[in-house]
Amino acid sequence: MQENNAKGTDIATLGEFGLIxxxxxxxxxxxxxxxxxxxxxxxxxxxxxxxxxxxxxxxxxxxxxxxxxxxxxxxxxxxxxxxxxxxxxxxxxxxxxxxxxxxxxxxxxxxxxxxxxxxxxxxxxxxxxxxxxxxxxxxxxxxxxxxxxxxxxxxQLAYRNGAKENDLICVSGNLGAAFAGLQLLEREKRIFDNNPAMQPDLTGHDYILERQLKPEARKDIYERLQEAKIVPTSMIDISDGLSSDIMHICEESKVGCQIYEEKIPVDYETHKMAEELNMNYSTFSLNGGEDYELLFTVPLDRFDAIEKIEDVKVIGHITEISKGKYLVTRDGVEIELQAQGWNPIEEEEN
Amino acid sequence: MQENNAKGTDIATLGEFGLIxxxxxxxxxxxxxxxxxxxxxxxxxxxxxxxxxxxxxxxxxxxxxxxxxxxxxxxxxxxxxxxxxxxxxxxxxxxxxxxxxxxxxxxxxxxxxxxxxxxxxxxxxxxxxxxxxxxxxxxxxxxxxxxxxxxxxxxQLAYRNGAKENDLICVSGNLGAAFAGLQLLEREKRIFDNNPAMQPDLTGHDYILERQLKPEARKDIYERLQEAKIVPTSMIDISDGLSSDIMHICEESKVGCQIYEEKIPVDYETHKMAEELNMNYSTFSLNGGEDYELLFTVPLDRFDAIEKIEDVKVIGHITEISKGKYLVTRDGVEIELQAQGWNPIEEEEN
Structure with a gap:
């Protein structure tokens, strides 16, 4: 834990133009x-x-x-x-x-x-x-x-409204890690607040901490898609959570979707953190925000090309609108998706 | 004086996406x-x-x-x-x-x-x-x-760095009115804070209040310049105050300037407010910010064209850099210009 208002040079010594x-x-x-x-x-x-x-x-x-x-x-x-x-x-x-x-x-x-x-x-x-x-x-x-x-x-532009029936739903990297990092930091903050003599224990959690504190935009995935000459039929970055963001694509594209829980990529550290907190890691990967991974759809016939791109997984497919928006759980149960993503406006109310 | 947190519908009922x-x-x-x-x-x-x-x-x-x-x-x-x-x-x-x-x-x-x-x-x-x-x-x-x-x-672009020696310095509208409006509002607020039963007295000050609360950008002046096929050699909008903003032009253009106090356009209400507050109105017009008037320079040979544009005044001229940046007062005294414009960073310290 740190203090940012450490001793240093007063900004007023420079003024606005001087500071700029x-x-x-x-x-x-x-x-x-x-x-x-x-x-x-x-x-x-x-x-x-x-x-x-x-x-x-x-x-x-x-x-x-x-x-x-x-x-x-x-x-x-x-x-x-x-x-x-x-x-x-x-x-x-x-x-x-x-x-x-x-x-x-x-x-x-x-x-x-x-x-x-x-x-x-x-x-x-x-x-x-x-x-x-x-x-x-x-x-x-x-x-x-x-x-x-x-x-x-x-x-070349990929909007949210171009997903078509049978398109593959793809995601880069893994999901829920930034949210897992946030949970860890909030837990350690509570411990520190209660007892400032306690030092925070963040060892073994480097990856999820970095995902929360210093996330990367997927420049590399943009480049791989360009190289493979793939223009996604729709694309969004996952800032609110997979569940909320796939729903944006479905609503704008006027389609439904089927996502498979077992296909959603989740990092080992995210699993571990969820376990430590007695939470279901799927809650992290479906509803945790701030992953900044790319979520996109491509026509079914681009499956081979997508398969060749490292760090991209197919997690489901687009259906016609009347089929609704569903998650198929590990047990084969279909659950209707709900937008429980991170909502800064509601957040304040809690 | 008003309260903005009047009764109404809670934003949380809509959520972020609903609100947007x-x-x-x-x-x-x-x-x-x-x-x-x-x-x-x-x-x-x-x-x-x-x-x-x-x-x-x-x-x-x-x-x-x-x-x-x-x-x-x-x-x-x-x-x-x-x-x-x-x-x-x-x-x-x-x-x-x-x-x-x-x-x-x-x-x-x-x-x-x-x-x-x-x-x-x-x-x-x-x-x-x-x-x-x-x-x-x-x-x-x-x-x-x-x-x-x-x-x-x-x-067609007009930067801050194109002013040349002998260019005319022009300004649209009048200066100091937004600052005069702010002084009035602040005065009435202090009175209200001390005695909430007192009603604010804003009559006869409509113009300066509007200049502070609902300023306009000078779209009309842009259009007149286009019609007259005048491309200013330099231009800036007066947000920090005339003194500060002409200094930006001089510094970027590596020139000096001479501005005549008697030529600076000041509205009657601004005069009146300065008088009421026992202040010099030139302080308002030179150092008051937020006027959003256009300050620009044109070559000397465009004088006739500029003269024809309503609501634009020539207030001085550009000199070579070694001559410095001066205001010539009504008494003919030359005073070196100082950037005393509105500074939001220093403001906080006062």
Whole structure:
């Protein structure tokens, strides 16, 4: 457990413009499509004849992250990763991001440097240019707003509404790990709150902790799909949970689905954590959010091509709308899917 | 003075997805460049061979607005206006916006409807499509993040770094009015806080109140410049104050400037408010922020064309960098300009 309001240099010593200059001084623009980055009223981009894809996310302290156990560098990295993930989920290539932050005076320049280290690392990893943003103060917690912009040829875009009957439902990586990591961190926080002398016990849980604190967007899967010349008939990134997100695809595509519980990939550490907490690991994989894996559909005749892509599993298929949206359990029982995904609005009410 | 947490329908009755559907159900897309709006992982835009211009702003309760005296409809309108203002300041045409909000549970659906009424009205006024956003909860105040996207031909863009020696410095409208309105509202709030039985006295101050609560971006000036085929050599919108914003242009363009105090346009109500508060009105016009007027430079030989544009005044000229940045007062005294504009980061420290 850490404290982020450690001693350091007061932000007021720089002022708003000074802080922006300080934080952005090392930015090197990578893309020809980035004509002008930070420093004017707006950034200027040139996408020529490609489609421009835009997404935005707002992250708030106490709702989306807890600075008690979230290192600021990871937080900066995650803020970029979750946004470029939405661009990949369109089967598009992220190119630029803007980052706005509101900070309270307990943040030091050193703390902001740490946050921007994570931002910059993610911009390197996902090969995007940081082209703008806004920096202001907050009376309360940290607030982060990121907008990501990307490009794609018109015929390459994958929407949520294109899934067809008999299409295969595919998912990358494994599910429920980020939620398992969150459960662990929350448990250790409760123990620490009750007895600050206790040291948290996080050993043996590195993987699920990383999935929660420093998730990756599936750039690699986007690239494999491009190489295999597969354009998914529909695609979404799993931010709310498999159950909720497959329902988005079904509703937008006006189809039903059948998903097989035994096919849903779950990591060993996720299993173990669920067991420790006396919970069913399928609850984690079906309803745990923030995995940022790609969930997509492809025509049945692309089965062989999909099989060859490492780290992608077929977990079910699309049915006609009247068949409904079902999970087939290990025992062969069909259960109607319910959207129990992570809901930040309801969360507050609990 | 008003209370925004009036009785109404609890947001939790809708949930996140329900709320988004409710708030965006009446959106009609206006532009051919908006291929896909709200409802997928990202919006899809098509700018063909034009440049894409992107800007973003973060507005926080208690820092940028006070819900004690800010009607939510005006706040929604202002959130859009201040962002499209940045697009006009590039001499570009705004086309799309995304709006993200974080709300605490004291907000009702009716309150959000009011906020979105303002958003939608501004989208009509400035002819922009609302194409995306994020809706989440906040443990504390209201947080608004808007990104605006626009287009321009490459040779039409006006940056901050193109001002040349002898260029005329021009400004639209009048300055200091938004700051005068803020001073009035803050004064009446203090009176109300001390004695809630007192009714605020805002009569005769309609203009400055509107400039503070419901500012407009200068779409009309952008259009007049287009008609007159004037491409400013540099342009910025006045959000931090004339003094601070002309300094941005001078620093980016590596030039000096000379501004004449007597030429700076100030409205009668701004004068009157300054007098009531025993302050110098030039402090309002030089250092008051949030006017969202356009400040730009044009070559000397465009003087006749500029003279014909209603509501634009020439207030000085660009000099070589060694001459420095000066204000010439009514008495003919030269005073070096200082950036004392509105600074949200320092603000908190006061």
């Amino acid at each position: 200059k300080h934080l952005t001084k090392n930015i090197k623009l990578k893309h020809a499509s980035t004509n002008v980055g930070i420093g004017d009223d707006a950034a200027v981009l040139d996408y020529q004849n490609k489609k421009t894809v835009v997404t935005t996310d707002l992250l708030l302290e106490g709702i989306h992250f807890d600075l008690m156990y979230t290192p600021l560098k990871h937080l900066g990295y995650k803020a970029i990763a979750v946004n470029v993930s939405d661009i990949y989920a369109m089967n598009a290539l992220p190119k630029q991001v803007t980052v706005s932050i509101a900070i309270s005076k307990r943040f030091t320049i050193e703390a902001m440097d740490e946050f921007y280290e994570g931002i910059n690392l993610a911009c390197e990893t996902y090969n995007v240019d940081l082209v703008g943003g806004d920096t202001t103060s907050s009376l309360t917690g940290l607030c982060i707003s990121v907008t990501a912009i990307g490009e794609a040829e018109a015929d | 559907k409710h708030l965006t159900k009446n959106i009609k897309l206006k532009h051919a460049s908006t291929n896909v709006g709200i409802g997928d992982d990202a919006a899809v835009l098509d700018y063909q061979n034009k440049k894409t211009v992107v800007t973003t702003d973060l507005l926080l309760e208690g820092i940028h607005f006070d819900l004690m005296y800010t009607p939510l409809k005006h706040l929604g309108y202002k959130a859009i206006a201040v962002n499209v203002s940045d697009i006009y300041a590039m001499n570009a045409l705004p086309k799309q916006v995304t709006v993200s909000i974080a709300i605490s549970k004291r907000f009702t659906i009716e309150a959000m409807d009011e906020f979105y009424e303002g958003i939608n009205l501004a989208c009509e006024t400035y002819n922009v499509d609302l194409v995306g956003g994020d809706t989440t909860s906040s443990l504390t105040g209201l947080c608004i993040s808007v990104t605006a996207i626009g287009e321009a031909e490459a040779d």
